[in-house]
Amino acid sequence: MNDPVPALGSIIRNSRGSNCSWNDSKWLPHFLRHEVERGIAYRLQERAWGGLPIDLCRELDGRATISVPGQKPEKTGPRLRLKPGNRLVRRWRGTTYSVLVTEGGFLFESRSYSSLSTIATEITGTRWSGPRFFGLTERAA
Template identity: 65%
Template sequence: MNVDEHIEQLRMMTFAQLKSEWRRVWRRAPPVSFTSDLLMRGIAYRLQEKAFGGLAAEIGRELDGIETLGKSARLGTAQTVQLRPGNRLVRRWRGTTYTVDVTRDGFLFQDRRYASLSTIATEITGTRWSGPRFFGLKEQAR
């Protein structure tokens, strides 16, 4: 069976079957918080990685360096991610996964346009939130 056929079969699997497939492909238990969609994506990534090769070692080292930089940032400073049109923000809140698309003139959430992430975060939670913080774009100052 080729990779495309295998990935297509993932779409038909139950949550329990996806968890079992994750264990087979990754050789470890899946993260507890993963939804069916995330399990499917992780399995598909691993299948493609095995079939076509993974990241080049140089890129892996570069990504490791970026992660280290984030951990060693100066205390008391908040870091913010720059968003570009086409980016997609995903947040799981109280058992529901929410998706927001970044557009040229704001944000698209549930087929409605918004100028502010904070407005979307407030709509999701029912209380006032910093949108960038809610979506994990801004670390809290330590």
């Protein structure tokens, strides 16, 4: 199999027309050009040899951070992965509540629900994020 990355320059030139060169600073600022090149090179490699395994992609997504200039980076946190049979337990105002994760959603007090937030709202009497109520996500600092 041929290495697709060395052909990157000609692919970009051909896609932009014969009158433009990849080094034309009017098309893209210099510091972004390298990021675009890296992104295109990755996609070419991904098409030729396949991408990362899905479980590794999920792990990387869970470790990602959101960065805003002048602010502390915000961790996106791992994605919620509940499996059928998991039990979520929460003590609220002296009463312990238990929710069973099922194939189609959640089972709480012998009733099926599609949303943890609906269950949390029913327990508290006020609107809550279900994942936050059951301790599945961290509270923002």
